Every structure is written in C-alpha cells, then in structure tokens.
Amino acid sequence: MSNGFPDLPQPPPIDGGLRPPKASYERFTRQAVLYLPVVRGGxxxxHLWAAESNPKAAGFVRRLAARAAGAEAADVWGRRLDDAYDRGVPALDAIRRWVGAPEDPVGGAVPAGAREYRAANLDALHELTNPGAPVSRGPLVQDGLYPDGTPADRSQGWGPLVSVRPPSYAARTAAPVxxxxxTRGGTVLGYVWASLSEQAAAYLRRAAAGRDGEVAGGLWEARLAHAFGEGVPAADAVRRLRGTPEDPLAGGVAADAQEGRAANLDELDRLARA
Structure with missing residues (x-):
C-alpha cells in the first residue's frame, strides 16, 4: 500500500535503467545560420537550418502560424537529421541533400531550386519564422563555447581572461615601455610589455589576430603572474620571456626577437591596432 492504491499492481522496473540521450546535431548555435524553406501542400x-561553420549544429524551426501540423513535421525532420548525424554527415550537407526530394505527406519538402538564405543568428531566424514569439535561449555552452567565447574544452585554449585578474603587475602605465x-607560425598574435620604470607588465593582443590573439593572452598573463609571485621586477620578467618556445595556441617569443621601445602604452596600443 506504499503507493496508496492497493488494488493496482506495481509498475515493472525499467529494464537497464535510464538511457543517455541519443547523440545528434546541436539544436542551438550562436553562429550565423544558413536555412532552407520547408513547404507542405504549397x-x-x-525552415531547415545549419550553423555556418559548426558542422554539428542543425535543426528545424516550425512555423506556428501554418495550418499544417508543424509539430509532426518537426518530428520527421528531427529523425532525418538524427540519421544524417549517425552517418557522420556535416550539418550543411545534411540539410542541402533534401533540396528537391519528394514531398513527405507529414514533413513536407524543400522545393527543387529553393534558394539558401543566411540569418545573422538563430534568434533572427526564429523571429523571421514566428514574429514576436518567445525564443528559448538554449544551453549555456553552444558551439563548444561559453557566451563570452571561452572554450568549454580547455584543451582548445584559455579563452578570455576571467574577470578577476590574478595577482600580477599593474596592467597600465604612463611610463615608457x-x-x-x-608570434605563432610567423604571425604576430600580440605583445608582452613592461614599464621601464614601474612595476607594470601585461600582454596586449594584436587586433588583426582576432580571436587567436585573445586566446593566446591567457598563458602569457599566467606566466607574468607567476613571475610577479616570485618577486621578479616587471622588465626582467618580460625579458626572460624572449626565447619561449612556440605554444600551439599561445605562440612564443623568438630567441632573436628584438626588444622594442614605445614612449608610452598608448603608442604600443596604436601599433597593436594597426
């Protein structure tokens, strides 16, 4: 009588316990998306979509205003995408292969010759498909990244530095530096610098290096924080970095690198933005 219904049999146990969710394409992305129209009976x-550069993100956005049963259509496209994922098909190929295929009585079809469109992100596609309808923000990690761009897999890089900077040298100075x-593979990712007269030193990313320059900063700042903890003067700490072997993500400082000088940090900032 533990369940309060003595006349009802106890439910049988689930064989094997809970099963993990089936692997498939990620149904959320923060990237731009390419999409195709899906029609049924005209x-x-x-819309069937895939992330522009994440080969593991694709899905179907149903049109709520459609008279046809969009929920059932979403199930059809979900199964089709699951099948493509199981076969290792990249997301864009998984949606493009359906252009011109015969119309499914439930899922509809992507018309032959349908034009492929681009939306800035998945939110924009949702707004186009269902204007004014609420949109789920999705999981915190999308495309393998946190919202600030930090890789979920730390073997892929340190990402932007945490908001609380570890104890280290001052990050700004008005003195000459x-x-x-x-560099990495001959490309300048950024600069390690130090004040010539103050205990200030840091890494400054080069704007043209983009995200690679940003990701590299984590390791260089960690090295400077370590030197700071050992009581090494700022200028000596940076000079000791010359000859640091090239890291696959953070790059290195060549052994024959020439020491540069700038009248102040603003001058170096201008060089980094050039």
Missing part, C-alpha cells in the same frame, strides 16, 4: 511550414612580439 504552404510554408518551417619595452615590448616583444608574440
């Missing part, structure tokens, strides 16, 4: 019932370029 009516637009939704010395600096060395941080």
């Amino acid at each position: 009516e637009l019932i939704g 010395l600096f060395y370029p941080v």
